[in-house]
Amino acid sequence: MSQAVEVLLIDNAERDLAEVPGLLAEAGYVVQPQAINTAAALRTALESQTWSVAVCAYAASGFTGLPALAMLQAQAPRLPVVVVSGVMGAEAAVAAMKAGAADYLVQSELVRLIPVLREAQNRRAIDSAGLAAETALRESEAGLRRAQSLARLAHIITRPDGSFESYSDSLLELLGVDAAHVPASTRAWLDIVHSEDREAFRATAIRAGISGQRVEVEYRLRYTDSVWLHMRQVIEPLSGTTTADGKMRWFCTLQDVTSQKAAEEKIRSLNLDLERDMRQRIAAEQEHAALEAGLREAQKMEALGTLAGGIAHDFNNLLAAMLGNVSLARMNRAVPHKLGYNLDQVDKAGARAKELVKQILSFSRKQPQQFVVQSMHAVVVEALSLLRSTLPAGVDLVVSIPETPSTYVSVDGGQISQVLMNLCTNAWHATSGLTPRIEVLLDEVTLKGCPAERSGGLPEGVYVRLQVRDNGHGMDVQTQAHIFEPFFTTKPAGQGTGLGLAVVHGIVKTHGGAIAVESALSGGTTFTVYLPSVVPPEVRVAEAPVPPPADGRGKNVMYVDDYDAMGELVSEALGAAGYGVKVHLRGENALADLRAHPDAYDLIITDQNMPGMPGTELARQIRLIQPALPVIISSGYISEELRVRAREVGVPEVIDKTRSLERLVASIPAWIETGSQ
Known part of the structure; x- marks a missing residue:
């Protein structure tokens, strides 16, 4: 065994x-x-x-x-x-x-x-x-029936004439009918095929009969009056079972793919939703990245603005001291008369420096917009004088502007200068690797029936047109569509903030104008700025000469400024006019002096921007000690907000710190007079 x-x-x-x-x-x-x-x-x-x-x-x-x-x-x-x-x-x-x-x-x-x-x-x-074999067969048949039921499968065997010879029990379940209602032939089967699919079904059956090959077709089959099943049918010859006359019998496998079709449609829908969600997520991430970059740039710009404001403040002090010395020289009769021309030139240079400080303060957001009717010719000439010292010597700057100031606009001159500076700097960068040529053109035009893309969509009317044209590499249409967006730049990382043209666009819009661009790859770029033209102002009477200073003997003035050089100048100028002068470098010291000698002074002049105590706060505390004592505030940059705060604490006037000492001395009697009223 x-x-x-x-x-x-x-x-x-x-x-x-x-x-x-x-x-x-x-x-x-x-x-x-x-x-x-x-x-x-x-x-x-x-x-x-x-x-x-x-x-x-x-x-x-x-x-x-x-x-x-x-x-x-x-x-x-x-x-x-x-x-x-x-x-x-x-x-x-x-x-x-x-x-x-x-x-x-x-x-x-x-x-x-x-x-x-x-x-x-x-x-x-x-x-x-x-x-075991019998059991396995029964289990196999049961499994097949179960599989057919789960897979929604059925089969039909057809005779050569198209009549049904036999079919699987699962066909009854598939159709939802009993045996009495199962179609008896292919012709009868067509009656429950969707009318739009019958021709395709018929053509497929004919193709199978002609070729004798396996074919496949999908169609819709009526389940109930309102429900259609999606069917996939394979028709193939039944091997080795031809009739006596050689004709074929056919084995037809049917599968209900309705759920599969619905799932595929759902997947397509989900894919579309997913694609949309992904696009939205990518867009959100890009927007987030752009916002982060924008925040970093804004922080840098804020820091730069703060730095610029600080520089402007210090420069104003230096400028005031310089112009103050010019005033003292003029007031000094011992100075030779022939030096008057030289003093005038220094005074003019100081005036230009004052405008430069205003531009810096405008950049640092500490100077409000000041719209003044002025000659666009003068604004452009002034900006070009600064621009020529900024651009490299190799840049061919061609200027075409009227010889006389015939074009007038209501603008903030500093901001329009910034527009021209930014456009010309941008033009210079656009000519990298080329022999740079920049043209600046100024004229007056009437817009009527002009295409929106060339006029910026402005209404018809008369406009001053400023154009900056370069011979650079140019831009494609896609780039042109984004150039005025904040932080958009075509320069490599670290070589551009993407703010220059955005700032230009913002300034032009706040002036009621528009900016348009024309460009082509390798064809250069032209930026055109349109600003509303205005009627020239009436000719103003020349400023009256400064009257000789009044005798200040018997009057005492306190001057408060943290810049000691300025205190020395004012003290000398007022002393020369007979005034008694006391200078303090800090507001706290000035208050202590006033508390000790409340009746000693006829006027107090104080700087606004001082460490510890600004001028408006000093004026408020002076009012608590001597309500009738006149106080004048001096500042390098005067905003409407400062004027309002000054009026709230009883200050009648805020003066420009760089005003000439002659005018300062000449104004004192009137200021003292306000305290006696």
Whole structure:
């Protein structure tokens, strides 16, 4: 034996089968130590393990024979049982076989026991294999039906004439009908195909019949009056099943792909949603990055503006000191008259420096817009004088403007100068690698029927036109669409803020004008600024000469300024006019002096921008000590906000710190007079 076969031995009390264990052992079988002779013992043996074969005594007494066979059939119906009896008639043998015995022997034939057992085992193996195959087939068919149901699959076999020979049960489920309502042929099937799909279905079936090849078609099939299924059908010849006259039978596989189509549509929709969400997310991230970059640039610009404001403040002090010395020189009769021209030139240079300071303060947001009707010719000439010292020597700057100031606009001159400076600087950068040529043109035009892209969409009317043209590399249409956006730049990282043209655009818009651009790749660029033309102002009467200073003897003035050089100048100028002067560098010291000598002064002049205590706060506290004492505030940059704050604390006038000392001295009697009213 190739492997041990365990034998269940059922014997009676008389041990009719006493010889059997020895025979089985010699043949390699394994027999339990004790023979079974009760129902309880047999039940325990069957429950404890699996047996290969059983040998059962057939006796008139004890638990053997038919009772044992009955229990074996009930608990182990597949177990082969060989019955052994001392004397066994035909009737008993038939009864044993009917009770489930695989075979029977008489004791005199025990030599045949081993072959009989093996035969019984073989029959059992064959029966088991057949049963397993049958079970597998049933399970396979059930699985196929289940798979077809889950996959919404069905099949139809058609005859050559198109009639249906057979179909799978799943077709009934697919169509939602009983067998009586299943179409009987391809022609009848067409009646439940969607009218828009019938021609495609018919053409596919004809193509299959002509080619004899596998074809596939998708169409809509009526499920109910309002519901259509999406079907995918494969038509292929049924191999080896032609009819007697050689015509083909066809195997048609149908699949309901309605859910798949819906899923595909949902996926397409989700993909579109995902794509939209991704675009929005990318746009949001780009916007976030742009905002971060903008914030960094704004912080840099704010820091630069603060620095510029500080520089302007210090420069104003220096300028005031310089112009103050000019005034002192003029007031000094000992100065030779021939130096008057030189002093005038210094005074003019100082005036230009004052305008430069105003531009710096405008940049730092500390100087409000001041719209003044003025000659655009003068504004451009002034800006060009600064521009020529800014541009490299190799730049060919060509200027074409009227010789006389015939064009007038209402503008903030400093800001329009900034527009021209930015445009010309931008033009210079655009000519990198070329021989730079920049043209500046100024004239007056009437806009009427002009295309919006060339006039900036302005209404019809008369405008002053300022053009800056370069021979640079030019821009494509896409770049032109973004050039006025804040932080947009075509320069490499770190070489541009993207604010120059945005600032230009903002300034022009606040002046009621427009800016347009014309450009082509390798064709240069022209920026055109339009500003509303205004009527020239009336000729103003020349400023009256400064009257000689009044005698200031007997009057005392306190001057407060943290810049000691300015205090020395004012002290000398007022002292020369006879005034008593006391200079303080800090507001706190001035208040202490006034508290100690409340009636000692007729006028107090104070700088606005001082550390610790600004001029307006000093004026407020002076009012608490001497309400009638006149206070004048001096400042390098005068805003409307400063004027309002000054009026709130009783200051009648805010003066330009760089005003000439002659005019300062000449104004003092009137200021003192305000305190006596």
